[in-house]
Amino acid sequence: MKTSWKTTIGGLLSAVGTAIVGASVALDLVTPPALLWVGYLMSAVGPVLLGTSARDANKSSQDHGVRP
Secondary structure, three states, X not given: OOOOHHHHHHHHHHHHHHHHHHHHHHOOXXXXXXXXXXXXXXXXXXXXXXXXXXXXXXOOHHHHOOOO
């Protein structure tokens, strides 16, 4: 099975960024603004990377007939 490093990194960024922001809100922690900003950035960039690099059934868009 072949995996893409971009989807793995995108998923990890999404999970870690959401965990930072979620823990800060749920536990009412006094989080340093820089760490909270990093959490927001990671939770925004992760899904973009994940969405732009995900493929269905390990096929390219040319295989599916979407691109010439």
